[in-house]
Amino acid sequence: MERRDFIRLSVAGVGAGIIVPTIALADSGKQAATGNIYYTKEAPGRWSDKVATHLPNIEIEKTGGNVAVKIVTAHEMKGYEHYIVKHVLLDQNYKFIDEYLFNPTKDTAAISTFTLHDYSGPIYALSMCNKHDLWLNGAAV
Numbered sequence: 001m002e003r004r005d006f007i008r009l010s011v012a013g014v015g016a017g018i019i020v021p022t023i024a025l026a027d028s029g030k031q032a033a034t035g036n037i038y039y040t041k042e043a044p045g046r047w048s049d050k051v052a053t054h055l056p057n058i059e060i061e062k063t064g065g066n067v068a069v070k071i072v073t074a075h076e077m078k079g080y081e082h083y084i085v086k087h088v089l090l091d092q093n094y095k096f097i098d099e100y101l102f103n104p105t106k107d108t109a110a111i112s113t114f115t116l117h118d119y120s121g122p123i124y125a126l127s128m129c130n131k132h133d134l135w136l137n138g139a140a141v
Helices: 003-028 045-054
Strands: 057-063 066-073 084-090 096-101 110-117 122-129 133-140
Touching: 045 122, 057 122, 057 133, 066 084, 066 122, 084 110, 096 110
Parallel strands: none
Antiparallel strands: 057 066, 066 110, 084 096, 084 122, 122 133
16 A cells, blocks of 8 residues: 555544544434433433442541542442443532542452542532443532
């Protein structure tokens, strides 16, 4: 293959990789019911039978100016076959605060703990399953 042909095909492949998925998502309407990004208890989309084991539960404990946030996803941890990849903690504006990545060969439960200083208001947790997508839940601090 000549260099010019290789460059043309590469550019065409990159363009198709950007445009085709965008068109497919715009037309499908059957992705995650909440903006094609995550699932919730109220909008579980195609995973309605997975809410109990994929929705992250948030426990909050206040001590002085500190807030301990414990996130628990009642999900099995079957090594790399099926597990919770990570928990992500977001503030009231859905901005990233922190995350915990699970090690599927060592972690036996999907539990993470975060400490916040002088925080109040809504907080959100994301739980990502390697097979059943991304789940969002919220709580008040």
